[in-house]
Amino acid sequence: MRSIVVSGNPATGWGVVNRGRTSNPRLDALLERALASIDDGARDRLLQRVSEMAIADVGVVPLYYEVAVWASRKELAYAAHADGFTLATSAVPASP
Secondary structure, three states: OOOOOOOOEOOOOEOOOOOOOOOOHHHHHHHHHHHHOOOHHHHHHHHHHHHHHHHHOOOOOOOOOOOOOOOOOOOEEEOOOOOOOOOHHHEEEOOO
């Protein structure tokens, strides 16, 4: 988020991949609040709002949504990764 949808700022390194050069000071401030929050729930809500604002501003046009699916035996549990990588080390014995 801080690379793609925020206003470019060479001093902080934010917005370095903002190729559309969009700028929304409210979105910037909201993202800054989210990244400073130590409350997981509050941070998630703030980041969700930042995402909604970025899409509403057409700062980001989502063209692709990856849906990753994993299957395993019932004796195993798999902790999926947000990056979509499948790692054998993430398969662990399931809780009884």
